[in-house]
Amino acid sequence: xxxxxxxxxxxxxxxxxxxxxxxxxxxxxxxxxxxxxxxxxxxxxxxxxxxxxxxxxxxxxxxxxxxxxxxxxxxxxxxxxxxxxxxxxxxxxxxxxxxxxxxxxxxxxxxxxxxxxxxxxxxxxxxxxxxxxxxxxxxxxxxxxxxxxxxxxxxxxxxxxxxxxxxxxxxxxxxxxxxxxxxxxxxxxxxxxxxxxxxxxxxxxxxxxxxxxxxxxxxxxxxxxxxxxxxxxxxxxxxxxxxxxxxxxxxxxxxxxxxxxxxxxxxxxxxxxxxxxxxxxxxxxxxxxxxxxxxxxxxxxxxxxxxxxxxxxxxxxxxxxxxxxxxxxxxxxxxxxxxxxxxxxxxxxxxxxxxxxxxxxxxxxxxxxxxxxxxxxxxxxxxxxxxxxxxxxxxxxxxxxxxxxxxxxxxxxxxxxxxxxxxxxxxxxxxxxxxxxxxxxxxxxxxxxxxxxxxxxxxxxxxxxxxxxxxxxxxxxxxxxxxxxxxxxxxxxxxxxxxxxxxxxxxxxxxxxxxxxxxxxxxxxxxxxxxxxxxxxxxxxxxxxxxxxxxxxxxxxxxxxxxxxxxxxxxxxxxxxxxxxxxxxxxxxxxxxxxxxxxxxxxxxxxxxxxxxxxxxxxxxxxxxxxxxxxxxxxxxxxxxxxxxxxxxxxxxxxxxxxxxxxxxxxxxxxxxxxxxxxxxxxxxxxxxxxxxxxxxxxxxxxxxxxxxxxxxxxxxxxxxxxxxxxxxxxxxxxxxxxxxxxxxxxxxxxxxxxxxxxxxxxxxxxxxxxxxxxxxxxxxxxxxxxxxxxxxxxxxxxxxxxxxxxxxxxxxxxxxxx
Numbered sequence: 001x002x003x004x005x006x007x008x009x010x011x012x013x014x015x016x017x018x019x020x021x022x023x024x025x026x027x028x029x030x031x032x033x034x035x036x037x038x039x040x041x042x043x044x045x046x047x048x049x050x051x052x053x054x055x056x057x058x059x060x061x062x063x064x065x066x067x068x069x070x071x072x073x074x075x076x077x078x079x080x081x082x083x084x085x086x087x088x089x090x091x092x093x094x095x096x097x098x099x100x101x102x103x104x105x106x107x108x109x110x111x112x113x114x115x116x117x118x119x120x121x122x123x124x125x126x127x128x129x130x131x132x133x134x135x136x137x138x139x140x141x142x143x144x145x146x147x148x149x150x151x152x153x154x155x156x157x158x159x160x161x162x163x164x165x166x167x168x169x170x171x172x173x174x175x176x177x178x179x180x181x182x183x184x185x186x187x188x189x190x191x192x193x194x195x196x197x198x199x200x201x202x203x204x205x206x207x208x209x210x211x212x213x214x215x216x217x218x219x220x221x222x223x224x225x226x227x228x229x230x231x232x233x234x235x236x237x238x239x240x241x242x243x244x245x246x247x248x249x250x251x252x253x254x255x256x257x258x259x260x261x262x263x264x265x266x267x268x269x270x271x272x273x274x275x276x277x278x279x280x281x282x283x284x285x286x287x288x289x290x291x292x293x294x295x296x297x298x299x300x301x302x303x304x305x306x307x308x309x310x311x312x313x314x315x316x317x318x319x320x321x322x323x324x325x326x327x328x329x330x331x332x333x334x335x336x337x338x339x340x341x342x343x344x345x346x347x348x349x350x351x352x353x354x355x356x357x358x359x360x361x362x363x364x365x366x367x368x369x370x371x372x373x374x375x376x377x378x379x380x381x382x383x384x385x386x387x388x389x390x391x392x393x394x395x396x397x398x399x400x401x402x403x404x405x406x407x408x409x410x411x412x413x414x415x416x417x418x419x420x421x422x423x424x425x426x427x428x429x430x431x432x433x434x435x436x437x438x439x440x441x442x443x444x445x446x447x448x449x450x451x452x453x454x455x456x457x458x459x460x461x462x463x464x465x466x467x468x469x470x471x472x473x474x475x476x477x478x479x480x481x482x483x484x485x486x487x488x489x490x491x492x493x494x495x496x497x498x499x500x501x502x503x504x505x506x507x508x509x510x511x512x513x514x515x516x517x518x519x520x521x522x523x524x525x526x527x528x529x530x531x532x533x534x535x536x537x538x539x540x541x542x543x544x545x546x547x548x549x550x551x552x553x554x555x556x557x558x559x560x561x562x563x564x565x566x567x568x569x570x571x572x573x574x575x576x577x578x579x580x581x582x583x584x585x586x587x588x589x590x591x592x593x594x595x596x597x598x599x600x601x602x603x604x605x606x607x608x609x610x611x612x613x614x615x616x617x618x619x620x621x622x623x624x625x626x627x628x629x630x631x632x633x634x635x636x637x638x639x640x641x642x643x644x645x646x647x648x649x650x651x652x653x654x655x656x657x658x659x660x661x662x663x664x665x666x667x668x669x670x671x672x673x674x675x676x677x678x679x680x681x682x683x684x685x686x687x688x689x690x691x692x693x694x695x696x697x698x699x700x701x702x703x704x705x706x707x708x709x710x711x712x713x714x715x716x717x718x719x720x721x722x723x724x725x726x727x728x729x730x731x732x733x734x735x736x737x738x739x740x741x742x743x744x745x746x747x748x749x750x751x752x753x754x755x756x757x758x759x760x761x762x763x764x765x766x767x768x769x770x771x772x773x774x775x776x777x778x779x780x781x782x783x784x785x786x787x788x789x790x791x792x793x794x795x796x797x798x799x800x801x802x803x804x805x806x807x808x809x810x811x812x813x814x815x816x817x818x819x
Contacts, residue, residue, distance in 0.1 A: 035696040035712055036105075038068050040114040045069065046138070047694050049711035050105070050112060051090075058105045060112065062088045063778065064710050069101065069114070077121025083749055086768025087775040089734065139692065141713040143179075143646075144634035147722025151175040151642045153627035160620040169193050169203040177720040184213040184720045194353065207354040215719050217253045217690060221246060222719075227355060230343040233366040234380050234391045235408045235419050237452030241364075242357035243345015250337055253690045331378055331395045331404070333370035340367035347384065347451075360384040362451055368393070380408070387412035387454040391419070401426035401437075410449050414457070417448025434471045440464065446488060462486035475504040485521075492521035512537040512551070531555070558583045570664065570671045571598045587613045598675055599639045600628040631683055634724030638680025645688055646717035648695045650674075651681035653728030660700045661727050675700075681724075689719045697727055705734040705807020707778045733780040733800050737810030738773045746773030747815060752790035757797075764789075780808070 038045040045068045051059045062085040070078060077100065084099035085091060093103035100118030105111075155171035169192070177186035187210035194202040211226030224245045231247060232238055333339060347359030361384065368378035378393035391408035404423040410416065421442040428435045441464045449456040467481035483496040498516035505511055512535075519530040533555030540548045548563040564577035576593040588609035595602045603625045610618035629643050636649040652661045663682045664672035674682040684695050695713040702708055706728070713725050739747040748771050753764035758781075767788050769775045780786065783802035789795050794815055800808055 035694060037111045038065075038114065039111050040069075040072060040117075045072075045114075047696075047712055047714075048112065049696075052105075057092060058112075059090045059092055061710070062091050065091070065096075072114075072117060072123060073121050074123045077118070077123070080121060082751070082766060082768055083770075086749070086751075087770035087773075089736075089776045089778065139714050139716050141648075141695075141715050141723055141725055143715075143718060143721040143723050146178075146180045147633040147647075147720075148178045148631070149176065149643045149647060149720075149722065150630045151627070152629065153625060153642070155623060155625045157621060157623045160622070161617065162619050179718070179720050179722065182214065182718070186211060186213060186720060205354075209355075213719060215253070217718070220248050220250045220253050222249075222252065228343055228345055230364040231341050231366075232364065232380075232382075233368070233378065234393055234406055235448075235450060236364065236366070236380050236382050236389065236391070237450030239362060239364060239382075239452045240348040240355055241343065241345035241359075241362060242348070242355065243343065245341065245343035245345075247339075247341035249339045249341075250334070331368050331370055331376040331393065333368065333376065335370055335372045338367065338369040341365055360386060364451060370395075378406075382451040384451060384454075387449060387451055389450050400428055408448070410447075412447070412449050412454045414449065414455055415447040417445040417458075419444040419448050433473065436469045438465070438467045438469075440466075459488050459491055460485055461488055477502050487521055492519075494521040495519055508540060508542050510539040510541065512539065516555075556583060567594060567596050569596065570673055571596060571675065582613065586611065587616065589616065596641070598677070599641070599679055600626055601641050602626045629685065631680075631685070631722065633722030636681050636724040638676075638683050640674060640680070640683035640685055643683075643685035645686075645719070646721045646723075647683055647685045647687060648713070648715065648723035648725055649681040649683050650695065650697055650713075650725045650727060651676055652699065653726050653730075653732075655730060655732055656699060656702065656706070656728045659702050662698050662700060663696065664698075672698075687715065687717045689717055689721075692716045695723075695725060697725075699727060703806035705736075706805070707732045707734050729779075731779040731781045731784070733782055733784075733804050733806060733808050735777045735780055735798075735800065735808040735810055737775060738812045739769050739775060740773055740812050740814055742814060746771075748773055750775075750790055750792070752788055752792075755787045755789060757785040757787055 035047050035049050038048055048060055048064050048068060053059070066081060066085060069081070073081060081096075081099045081101070084096060088095065093105070096103055100121045102115040102117075104113050104115050106113055152172070152174045155173070157168045157171075159165050159168065171190065171192040173188075173190045173192070175186075175188040177184060188208040189206060190208065191203070191205050194204055194206070207227075209227035209229070211224055211228065214223045215221070216223075226242065228241050228243055228245050230239060230241065230245060342363070342365035344363050345361070346357040347362050348355040348357050349359050350356065362382070363384075364382045366378065366380040368376070370376040376395040378391075378395075380389075380391035380393075382389045387410065389408060389410040391406060393404070393406040395405070396403045402425050404421075404425075406419075406421045406423075408419040410418070419442070422440065424437070424439040426435075426437040441462070443462045444458055444460065446458055446461075448458060463485050465481065465483045467479060469477070469479045471477045478499070478501045480499045481497075483498075485494045487493055496516055496518035498514060498518075500514035501512070503511045503513075514535045515533070516535075517532050533553065535551065535553045537549060537551035545566045545568060546564070547566075548561075550559075550561045552559045558581070560579065560581045562577065562579040565575055567573035567575035573596050574593065575595075576591075578589065578591040580589050581587065586609060588607060590605065590607040592603065592605035594604075604623065606620070606622045608616040608620045610616045627642050629640050631638050631640055631643060631647050631649055633647070633649050636651055638649050640647075650661050650663055652659055661676045661682045662672040663674040663684050672682075674684065676682045682697070687693055687695075693715055695715060696711060697708075697713070698711065699706070699708050708727055709729075713723075715723060717723070739750060741747055747769055750767075750769040750773075752767045754767045754777055755764055756762045765777070765779075767775065767777065767790075777786075780800050782800055782804045785797070785799045787795055787797045796813060796815065798810065798813075
C-alpha cells in the first residue's frame with residue numbers, strides 16, 4: 001500500500017557533517033578540507049574528501065566511503081555497514097566503528113587507514129591474484145574529442161651598462177597543441193634575438209618544432225611525423241631530423257613500470273639557459289650556456305654512480321630537470337618485455353634556429369629485449385650515406401648485481417672505429433643502511449664516430465671509474481671513488497680520487513664535505529688543473545619551502561651563498577631568493593622573485609657582476625617575465641597559467657548560480673590552485689599522460705544542502721588531452737527527515753530503496769533509517785517525484801519543491817505500522 005506523508009513534530013536533528021567542536025574552540029573557525037587516500041594494509045582503495053574540525057575530529061562523507069570499502073565486504077558486512085550509515089551524509093571514525101570497521105587518520109601519511117575489519121564481514125581474498133591498481137582507481141571522467149592549448153610567455157631584459165646597454169628586444173615564447181580524435185599536432189616557437197648581446201642581435205621568429213603524434217596505448221606504441229627528436233641508446237648520437245618515427249615503450253603508458261636510466265649523455269639547449277648541476281643533493285656548479293648540444297661526458301663529476309640532478313632554466317623562465325646516475329645505459333626492462341624505436345628522415349645541419357632539413361637521409365633505431373631465463377640483449381643502428389654505426393648490448397643478472405656489456409662499430413669517411421664498455425652494479429639494501437658499488441670501463445678507437453659527428457676524432461682512449469657508496473645510518477652517508485682517463489697525445493692522462501660525506505646535524509641543518517686529488521692532464525701553471533682540494537657546505541632547511549646553503553671549493557677558490565623560498569603552488573603565493581658568489585676573477589650577486597596568480601605567473605630577477613665586490617657596477621642586468629595560457633575543451637574556454645601536458649577545465653553547473661569552483665588539495669583559508677570566474681573555469685594544468693590522477697575541487701558559497709558530488713574526478717589523460725568537468729547537476733538536493741509511526745515512535749532501522757518516478761529506468765538507491773529513525777537522501781532534483789519502497793511493503797511518495805535551493809527538510813514522515 002501507499003502511505004501519504006503526514007507532517008508531524010520535528011525532533012531536533014543530529015548534526016550532519018562535522019562532529020561538534022570541543023569546549024573552548026572558536027565556533028567561527030572553519031574546518032580544514034583535505035583529499036586523502038584510504039588505505040587497508042598496503043593497498044590503496046582510492047581517495048576521499050575529509051574535514052578536520054578545529055578540535056582535531058575527522059568527518060568523511062558516508063556514501064563515497066561505502067563505495068570504497070564495498071569490495072572488501074561480504075553481503076552480511078555490507079548490510080551491517082548500510083545499517084550504520086543509514087540517515088547520515090557524513091560520519092566520524094567513531095560513528096563507523098559499530099559496523100566492525102576501525103578507522104584512523106594518519107597526519108604523518110595524510111591518509112585514512114582502515115586499521116581492522118571484523119573477519120565475519122570480510123570477503124574472501126585471492127592471495128595470488130595480481131593487483132591491477134589502475135583498474136581499482138576507477139575513472140569517472142573522459143577526455144573531450146577535441147581540445148586545444150596555447151602557452152605563451154614574454155621575457156624582457158634591460159642591461160644597465162656594458163656593450164649592449166639598454167632595452168633588449170622582448171622574447172616571446174609559445175607552445176601549442178591540439179588533439180582531435182586521438183591525433184595530436186603540437187609545436188613550439190619563439191620571437192627572440194638570435195644573437196643576444198651582440199651589436200646586431202637579429203630579432204626574428206624561429207620554429208622549434210611542429211609534429212604529429214599518434215599513440216596506441218594498448219600496444220604501447222607512439223608514431224610521429226614532422227620535426228623529430230629521436231631517442232638514442234648506447235653510443236648513438238643525437239640528431240635532429242625531419243621525417244617519421246615510431247617507438248614502443250611500455251613505461252610511457254604504464255605508470256607502474258620503473259623508469260629507464262637513459263644514457264643519452266648530451267644536454268640539448270634551444271635557448272640561452274642557466275644550468276645548475278647538483279651532485280648527491282649539493283649544488284656543484286652553476287653555468288650559463290648558450291643554445292647548443294653539450295656532451296655530459298666532459299663533466300668529470302659524472303664518473304661512477306654519483307646521483308646527479310641537472311636543473312635547466314632558460315631565458316623564457318621555463319624550467320626542466322634531468323636525473324642521471326650512470327654513463328652506460330642498462331636494460332631496465334621487466335622480464336619478458338621489450339622496447340624499440342625507428343626514425344627515418346633528413347638531418348638538419350644547424351641547431352638552435354628553425355630547422356632546415358638539407359642534410360642527408362638518415363635512419364636511427366634501437367631494439368632491446370629482456371628475457372625471463374636468459375641474458376637481456378639490445379641492438380642499435382644509425383646510418384646515412386656518410387656514416388654508419390651499429391651496437392650490441394647484453395646484460396646478465398648476478399645475484400644482487402648486474403653486468404652490462406656493450407660494443408659498437410662505426411664506418412665513416414674518416415675511417416672505421418670501435419667502442420667497448422663494461423658496467424657492474426651492485427646494490428645491497430638493509431633498511432636504514434645500505435651499500436652500492438659501481439664499476440665501469442669503456443674504450444674507443446680514435447676514429448669511432450656517430451651519426452651526429454661524422455668527422456669526429458676522439459682524444460680519449462680508455463675511461464675507467466669505481467665508486468662505493470655506503471649509508472651508515474639515517475644521518476650519515478659517504479662515498480669514495482676513483483676516475484681515470486687514458487688520453488691520446490698530445491693530451492696527458494687524467495685521474496681523480498675523491499671522498500664525499502653527508503651528515504645530518506639536526507632536523508634543519510645538514511653538512512656536506514669532500515676531498516679529492518686530481519690531475520686533468522693539462523700541463524699548465526694553473527693549479528686548479530691538479531693537486532689536492534676540498535669542498536665544504538652547510539645546508540639549512542627549516543621547512544619544505546625554505547632552503548639556504550653556503551659552500552666553498554678550495555681548488556677553484558670559489559665561495560657561494562644562496563637562499564630560496566619556493567612558492568607553495570597556491571594562487572597568491574610568492575617565491576624569492578638570492579645568490580652571492582665570489583672567485584678570484586669574478587664576483588656577483590643575484591636576486592629573484594616570482595608570483596603565482598590565478599590566470600598567470602610572473603617573475604623578475606636582477607644580477608650584478610664584476611671583478612670584485614667593489615666593482616659590481618661593471619655589469620647589471622634586470623629581467624622580467626610573465627606567462628599565461630589559453631585552454632579549450634568540450635565547449636569550455638579558460639585563461640590560466642602554463643599547461644605542461646594535459647589539462648582539465650572545471651566549471652560550475654548553472655544551478656550553482658554565482659558560486660565559484662576552486663581546485664586544490666587544501667580548499668580552505670583561500671588556499672587553492674585555480675578558481676573559476678569571468679575568464680573561464682578553474683584549470684588543473686599539470687596532468688600527466690597515462691597516469692591515473694585526481695582533480696580535486698570544492699565550491700565557494702554553495703547553497704546549504706547542495707550536493708556537489710565526491711569532491712574529485714578521477715582521470716587518466718591521453719597525451720596532450722583536455723577535459724571539461726562540470727561540478728553539480730540538476731540533481732543537487734539533499735533531503736533529510738525522520739520516519740515515525742502513528743504513536744510518534746521513531747521507525748528505527750528501516751531498509752528499502754528510493755525510486756525516481758520521473759525516470760523509471762534509473763538505478764534504485766538504497767534507503768535506510770538509523771536508530772532514531774533519521775534518514776538522508778542525496779542527488780534529488782527540484783520538482784522531482786520519488787517513491788520510497790520499504791522492504792516491509794510500505795511505499796512512501798514525495799515530491800521535492802521546484803524552488804528548493806539545496807536542503808529539503810522533510811521533517812517527520814508518519815507511517816501506520818502494527819504494534
